[in-house]
Amino acid sequence: MNNNIGNGISRQDAYEKVRGVAGYTHDVVLPGMLHSCVLRSPYAHAKVVSIDTTAAEALPGVYAVGTYKNTSSRLFNASGVMAFLAPDLNPVLDQVIFTDCPRYIGDEIAGIAAETEEIAQHALRLIKVKYKKLPTVFDPLEALESNAPLLHPHISSCNTPGGVYTVNQGDVATGFQECDVVFEGKYKLPIQKQAQLETQAAVADFRRSGELIVYSSTQSTHPTRIILAHIFDMDQSKVRVLNPKYVGGAFGVRIGMSGKAEAIAAALSKLAGRPVQTVYSREEDFMASDSRHSGYVSVKLGAKKDGTFHALDIHAVLNTGAYTTYGIEVGIVLGNLATSVYRMPHIHYDGRVVYTNILTAGAFRGFGNPQGTFALEAAVDGIAKMLHKDPLELRLQNIVCDGDVWPLAYPCRASGLGECLSKAAKGIDWKQHGKFDAVGRFRRGIGISSGTHLCGTASSACAVLRLEFDGSLQIATGTSDIGTGNMTAFQQIAADLVGIPLERTYVMWSDTDNTPYDIGAHSSRCLYSIGLALEDASHKMKEKILDYAAEMLEESPKQLRVEQGVIRGGNREITVTELADHAHRREIQFVTRGFPRNNGFTATWHAVAADVEIDTYTGVVNVLKIVAAHDIGKAINPVSVEGQIEGGIVQGLGYALREEMTIQADGRPYNTSYHTYMLPTIGDIPEMEIQLVECPDPSGPLGAKGTGESGMVSTAAAIAAAVEDAIGVRPQEIPMTPERILKILKD
Amino acid sequence: MQEHTDILRFIINGREIYTQAPHDMMLSDFLRDQLFLTGTKKGCGKGECGACTVIVNGDAVNSCMILLGKVNGAIIETIEGLEKDGKLHPLQESFVQKGAVQCGFCTPGMIMSAKALLDRNDNPSKEEIREALGGNICRCTGYVKIEQAVEAAVEEIRKNAGKETKDE
Numbered sequence: 001m002n003n004n005i006g007n008g009i010s011r012q013d014a015y016e017k018v019r020g021v022a023g024y025t026h027d028v029v030l031p032g033m034l035h036s037c038v039l040r041s042p043y044a045h046a047k048v049v050s051i052d053t054t055a056a057e058a059l060p061g062v063y064a065v066g067t068y069k070n071t072s073s074r075l076f077n078a079s080g081v082m083a084f085l086a087p088d089l090n091p092v093l094d095q096v097i098f099t100d101c102p103r104y105i106g107d108e109i110a111g112i113a114a115e116t117e118e119i120a121q122h123a124l125r126l127i128k129v130k131y132k133k134l135p136t137v138f139d140p141l142e143a144l145e146s147n148a149p150l151l152h153p154h155i156s157s158c159n160t161p162g163g164v165y166t167v168n169q170g171d172v173a174t175g176f177q178e179c180d181v182v183f184e185g186k187y188k189l190p191i192q193k194q195a196q197l198e199t200q201a202a203v204a205d206f207r208r209s210g211e212l213i214v215y216s217s218t219q220s221t222h223p224t225r226i227i228l229a230h231i232f233d234m235d236q237s238k239v240r241v242l243n244p245k246y247v248g249g250a251f252g253v254r255i256g257m258s259g260k261a262e263a264i265a266a267a268l269s270k271l272a273g274r275p276v277q278t279v280y281s282r283e284e285d286f287m288a289s290d291s292r293h294s295g296y297v298s299v300k301l302g303a304k305k306d307g308t309f310h311a312l313d314i315h316a317v318l319n320t321g322a323y324t325t326y327g328i329e330v331g332i333v334l335g336n337l338a339t340s341v342y343r344m345p346h347i348h349y350d351g352r353v354v355y356t357n358i359l360t361a362g363a364f365r366g367f368g369n370p371q372g373t374f375a376l377e378a379a380v381d382g383i384a385k386m387l388h389k390d391p392l393e394l395r396l397q398n399i400v401c402d403g404d405v406w407p408l409a410y411p412c413r414a415s416g417l418g419e420c421l422s423k424a425a426k427g428i429d430w431k432q433h434g435k436f437d438a439v440g441r442f443r444r445g446i447g448i449s450s451g452t453h454l455c456g457t458a459s460s461a462c463a464v465l466r467l468e469f470d471g472s473l474q475i476a477t478g479t480s481d482i483g484t485g486n487m488t489a490f491q492q493i494a495a496d497l498v499g500i501p502l503e504r505t506y507v508m509w510s511d512t513d514n515t516p517y518d519i520g521a522h523s524s525r526c527l528y529s530i531g532l533a534l535e536d537a538s539h540k541m542k543e544k545i546l547d548y549a550a551e552m553l554e555e556s557p558k559q560l561r562v563e564q565g566v567i568r569g570g571n572r573e574i575t576v577t578e579l580a581d582h583a584h585r586r587e588i589q590f591v592t593r594g595f596p597r598n599n600g601f602t603a604t605w606h607a608v609a610a611d612v613e614i615d616t617y618t619g620v621v622n623v624l625k626i627v628a629a630h631d632i633g634k635a636i637n638p639v640s641v642e643g644q645i646e647g648g649i650v651q652g653l654g655y656a657l658r659e660e661m662t663i664q665a666d667g668r669p670y671n672t673s674y675h676t677y678m679l680p681t682i683g684d685i686p687e688m689e690i691q692l693v694e695c696p697d698p699s700g701p702l703g704a705k706g707t708g709e710s711g712m713v714s715t716a717a718a719i720a721a722a723v724e725d726a727i728g729v730r731p732q733e734i735p736m737t738p739e740r741i742l743k744i745l746k747d
Numbered sequence: 748m749q750e751h752t753d754i755l756r757f758i759i760n761g762r763e764i765y766t767q768a769p770h771d772m773m774l775s776d777f778l779r780d781q782l783f784l785t786g787t788k789k790g791c792g793k794g795e796c797g798a799c800t801v802i803v804n805g806d807a808v809n810s811c812m813i814l815l816g817k818v819n820g821a822i823i824e825t826i827e828g829l830e831k832d833g834k835l836h837p838l839q840e841s842f843v844q845k846g847a848v849q850c851g852f853c854t855p856g857m858i859m860s861a862k863a864l865l866d867r868n869d870n871p872s873k874e875e876i877r878e879a880l881g882g883n884i885c886r887c888t889g890y891v892k893i894e895q896a897v898e899a900a901v902e903e904i905r906k907n908a909g910k911e912t913k914d915e
Contacts, residue, residue, distance in 0.1 A: 010843045017851030018839035018858060020786015020826030027785040196886055197790045197798055197852035248788070248852030249886050282791040483850025483887050639846035643888055647849065650889035674795035674884060682880045682890040 003564075004492035004502050005702060008639030011488045012507075013246065013481065023244045025201040025217040025258075030275040033203065034063055035117040036268050038278075039110040039124050040288060041102030044138075044357040044667030045149065046131040048100040048109065055126035056112060061119035064271035065127070066111040068100045071267040072231050078263070079256035079290070079325035079362055082230065083223035084460060084519050086332060092161045092324040094152050097231065097263045102131075103151050103322035104357050105668045106287040108260060113268035113276045138663055140295055140319040140354035151322060151355040159355040161320070162328030167335045167349035169407045175311030175346025179302030182311075183382035187299075187375040188733040190660035191319075192292040192651075193671075194364055195679055198248020199285040200258035204265035205275040212239045212266055217258045219250040219482045220520020221510040224257055231263055232270070243480050245509030250482040251651070252290075252363030255326070255522045259289035286672040290362030291661060293318040293330050293353065297371055299338075301379035307389050309398045312344045314372065316351035318361070325362035327353035333454070338372030340406045340603065341417075341452050342380070342398040347407055357667050363522065365651060366712040369453055377449045377717035378730050391433070391721070392425050395450050395607075410456075410601045416631030416695030417605035421450055423691045427627030428609035433725060441617055444624075447721020448609045451714035455524035455706035456601030462516035463533035465494065465541045467590035471565065471577030472504045473541075477530045478518025480510040484708050485640035486526035490534055492636055493701065497538035498545070499562030500576055516593070524604065524706030527636060529596055531701035537594025544590050549579055602699050604710050605631040608649070608718040614726045616745055619738030621657055621723060629691035630710055634703040641707055642690045648711020649688060654680045656716035658735050755819045759784075760828025770816025774808075775799040777815050778825060786826035786855045790884070797883030800856035801825045807863035807879070826855035829862070837903040838862055838896070847896035849887035857883045861897045869905060873898075 016022040053065040075093035076082065082091050098108050110127055114120035135149040142148055143159045155161050176182055203215040212232065218224040221241040229236040241262070247254075257263060258280075265278035280289065295318035302311040316334055320327030335349035353361075380398075384391040396418055404412045428446055436444040466474040475494050481487040487507045495502040508515055518530065542562060549567040550557040552574060560569035565576045583590065611625040626649055635641045658678040661671045671677035696703025716734055724730040729744050757764045759782070768777050775792075778784040778801070787810055790798035794812040801810045802824040829836040838858050841847070848854050857880060864871055864879035871879070876897050885893060 008846065011846065011848060013851065014843040014846075014848040017848045017854050018826075018835065018842045019830055020784070020855045022851050023785075024788075024852065026789065027779075029783075194886070195884075197788070197796065197850065197884065199790070246851060248790075249850040251886070282793065282795075483852075485849070639892075643846050643849060643892060646889035646891045647887045648889075651886070673793060674791050675793070679884055679886065680890075681882075681884065682894065683877045685890050685894075688889070688891055 005496045005636055008637055009492065011485050012491060013487060022246045024198055024246050024248050025203065025215050025244055026198055026279055028203045028215045028244050030203060030205060033275040033277055034113040034115065034272055035120055036111055036113045036265065036276050036278045037117065037120040037124055038108055038264060039127055041105060041107040041109055043102060043131055043133055044105050044136045045134040046102050047134060049130040049132050052128040053110065056123040059119065059123045059126060061115040062112060062123045063274060064113040064268045066098055066267050066271055068096065068098045070271065071097050074231050074233065076227055076231050077325060078227065078260055080220050080223045080519060081326060081329065082256065083226045084457065086329060089328065092155060092328065094155055095323050097260060097267050104359055106359060107322065111264050111268050113272045136357040136667055138356050138358055138667055140317050140356055143354045143356045160352045161324045161355065162353060164350050164352050165332050165335060167339050167347060167407045170346035172311050172313050172346045172348040176302045179310050180305040181383060181386045182300060182302040183379050183386060184300045185375065185378050185382060186732065187297050187378060189294050189297065189371045189374065190734060191294040192364065192655050192659050193286055193661055193677060194251040194253040195677060196249030196251055196253060199282055200254065200261045200280040200289050201278065202258055202261035202265040203275060203277045204262065204269040206266055206269040208273065210238055214241045214262050214266060215244045216241050216262050217247050218254045219247060219480045219522055220255050221480065221512050222478050222517050223519055224262055225512045227257055228262060228266060232266065240513045242511035243509055247480055247482045251365045252367065252522060255363050255520055282674065283672045286677065287359055287669055290325055290360050292364035293320060293361040293368065293371065295319045297375040299375040299379045301383055303383050303387065307387055307394050307397050309342050309344050311346040312339060314338050314349045318353045319356050319358065320353040321356060321358045321360040323360045325360050327361060330368040334368030334372040336408055337369045337452055337454065338376045340408050341376065341400065341450055343400050343404055358663050359669060365648065365709045367709065369713045370655060370716060373449065373451050373714050374717045374720065374734065377721060381721055381724060381730065392421060392430055392448055395421055399450060413602060413699055414695050414697045415605050416693040417450060419693045420605055420607040420629040420631050423629035423693065424448060424607040424609040424627045427689045427691060428611055428625065436726065438728065441615060443614045443616060443726040445722040445726025446609065446611050447718050447725050448607060449714035449717035449721060451606050452603050453524060453710040453713050454601045455528045455604055457519060457523050457525050457529060459599040460517060460519045461529040461533040461596050462518060463530060463537040463594045464516050465537045465592045467541065467580050469580055469584045471575065471580040472506060473498060473500055474506050474508060476508040476515045478510060478515040479526050479530055480521040482521045484526065484644060485637060486521065489527055489636045489640065493531060493534050494538050497535060498541050500565040504565060524708040524710065526706060527704055528602065528700055528706040531704060532596035533594040535594065535701040536597065537592045540592035540594060541590060544592060545576060545579060548583055549574060552579065552582065598699050602697050602705055604705050604707060606710050606714060608714040610718040610722040612719060612722040612726060614723065614741060619742035621736050621741060623653060623686040623719060625687040627689040628711065629693055630707060631693040631695045632707045633697040633700050633705040634694050635692050636704050638692060641692060644707050645690050645711035646688055648709065649715050650680050650685065652712050652715020656719040656734055656736060658737065660735050755815060758822045760825060768815055770814065772815045773811050774813040774815055774818060775810035778810060784825050784827050788852050788855060790852065797860060798853050798856045800859040800883060802859055802863050805863065805866065807860045826859060837900040841896040841899040841903065845892045845896040845899055847888060847892040853883060853885040857885065857893055865901060865904060869908065871901065
């Protein structure tokens with residue numbers, strides 16, 4: 001039966017993509033469509049004293065000029081938290097489309113819709129704005145000081161939306177007293193940018209009938225619809241948001257709106273009475289859409305003489321920039337995941353995200369976990385050093401196992417982490433650890449990191465299957481495919497579980513008009529959450545088909561099988577095509593709806609090992625090899641799984657060695673282009689070995705879980721561990737640039 | 748007959764194209780906005796990401812950096828021209844087969860850079876492949892499967908070339 005599940009079959013969307021006929025939001029053209037551009041604040045914190053748009057409005061070819069004066073002033077949160085959030089939390093609404101109080105360089109002041117982009121740009125220069133500059137703060141620790149300027153006084157009197165989030169287990173104070181050794185470290189993490197290839201984009205058509213149609217690069221059409229309906233104060237049913245069909249990468253940067261592209265395009269379309277396209281330039285994408293959280297993570301880890309971990313205290317201060325978006329949840333995930341890798345009787349975590357006058361930080365693959373993991377794994381190696389223990393053995397001794405008690409809301413169900421560690425160690429030739437000569441210009445080193453990530457938010461997933469008149473199968477889920485291949489995996493699951501050929505299954509690409517509600521492609525959730533819904537819907541569909549076939553064939557349904565579109569029983573057979581035709585002509589349709597059988601999360605596990613060589617003359621860290629072993633439960637499509645992990649590793653490589661947005665004295669980011677923000681290229685790729693560990697998760701569809709993010713999580717930690725092995729010192733700041741390595745060597 | 752000096756002429760994907768588009772228009776905009784050849788992507792508009800790579804007179808170029816007037820008369824290949832008689836180019840086929848495509852936004856540019864290389868060098872080394880694709884950014888795949896896809900296409904093209912020689 002299973003000829004698709006478990007096979008690395010070709011991605012179905014790839015055929016359109018290699019032909020150059022795949023449609024993205026950048027490619028959407030509507031009749032009468034106008035182009036737009038945005039006036040952005042040149043100041044990191046200011047008040048608009050006056051704004052004069054008359055000259056811009058008078059320019060021929062200009063159809064709309066939007067500012068805070070003539071567009072919706074409803075407060076919103078551009079991220080998915082408007083639609084889903086941890087229980088007991090309320091979304092922080094701190095954004096408007098156009099502001100009169102810019103809080104970072106790049107904040108939206110005005111928008112122009114015009115016949116051409118050139119005219120729009122010209123009009124932009126005719127807008128006269130007078131600003132009153134306000135005091136600024138860029139570092140989160142400074143923003144916590146009592147005399148720091150407040151960004152949103154109505155939300156927080158100390159720049160901390162969401163306050164302090166804590167995780168507690170046992171009693172850490174007592175716990176540390178009972179420890180034989182205690183390691184403490186403080187780590188500084190950079191601003192990393194998603195830098196997805198397709199910049200933020202939307203095409204909005206606000207029709208005179210009151211309907212709003214938005215083509216969008218979002219990774220979550222349904223939540224985006226909720227946000228837009230809120231902003232424009234209209235029924236959600238009158239808003240349609242769709243991907244057309246493809247999204248040019250996302251990595252978290254557009255859960256909810258694509259920056260503010262959808263809201264800007266819609267506001268301008270409403271004013272102009274014509275469709276409006278808003279496409280961010282690469283510079284705008286860098287400076288004015290969410291990044292990964294930078295900040296500080298301190299960790300204190302205590303152990304007994306025999307290496308048993310006993311107490312863990314983590315403290316995080318993250319820079320969430322000018323607006324909240326996903327900030328609060330990032331702080332929560334950091335704490336929850338950093339405290340769920342090792343068995344620990346005593347745990348304390350406190351984390352806060354802090355407003356500052358820089359670009360907003362939000363969701364980015366890993367969602368707080370890479371930051372926490374970087375710090376935690378440094379501490380684990382620190383303890384190993386103090387106790388003269390092998391870091392691999394120490395990890396194996398302390399990792400959580402199935403059924404362990406931990407602070408998380410979902411159980412520790414199935415873990416192949418031990419196997420992951422062993423496989424990663426074998427692949428990197430772990431016995432060399434600590435054995436390289438510490439002399440000469442080039443120093444080798446090997447390091448390892450354990451890690452976990454969550455996958456899920458299974459709630460709010462739904463799959464609708466429709467067997468068509470001709471026996472082909474339509475799969476409708478409300479999620480996007482941002483490039484991860486989940487749509488092909490859905491086809492594999494539905495084809496095998498229903499019993500029809502994959503070639504006769506079709507997915508509907510995310511469109512709020514014709515797919516069931518879903519919260520989107522993120523949280524490593526598509527395969528897990530929607531996979532569960534699909535599993536349910538597929539079983540129901542198969543049952544319906546067999547029940548109908550039983551009547552046609554005069555057999556008991558139990559005696560029937562359906563495989564590859566053919567139903568057999570006794571010595572008779574009928575095709576699903578014949579059955580569907582027969583049924584439809586008798587006014588019978590087959591539509592099934594499936595939901596996840598659980599509504600939570602589950603954990604994925606992985607270990608990453610790195611082999612590096614450091615040039616002590618130049619400070620360059622050359623990664624020779626990465627081995628990553630991931631427990632993904634069950635690989636529905638092993639090629640797609642490898643691709644997710646490889647892509648994550650390379651983002652982690654960039655995070656470890658090069659990628660960083662630096663903020664200048666006035667708050668302006670220095671790196672707002674691919675040229676200045678150093679992404680890994682094909683020339684930077686080390687040898688990579690991916691090992692899949694399949695430890696079936698009882699809560700997942702066919703034992704599977706999601707792996708969209710896990711590749712990213714531990715890469716930087718493993719590379720830092722290898723650097724420590726090579727030069728004897730653990731870098732406390734990333735990226736590990738040549739300058740920073742040379743400084744360590746000098747000290 | 749009157750001379751139309753402002754008319755530009757190209758051979759694009761084997762077809763003759765005449766246009767009165769402004770000479771200072773960027774080639775990428777001409778392809779996308781006037782010919783609706785939207786397979787050529789724009790990721791930065793500054794020649795930094797390679798998503799807009801097309802082949803002009805045999806060379807892979809960033810079409811977002813090429814003024815239309817500068818390439819008058821050129822033979823231009825875009826991603827849409829690779830499929831011949833319903834058959835994918837070996838590079839397109841191997842990108843699908845090897846899992847080298849994720850979001851797909853860099854894919855056309857990657858394939859065009861690789862094609863320009865293979866057109867002049869049917870047996871490139873790993874280093875030559877990396878050099879040829881060094882200006883094409885991919886944020887999804889980590890490049891592993893892209894490199895494998897190009898290597899597989901090289902093999903396929905060489906195998907086919909061998910067959911053709913035998914047939915002759």
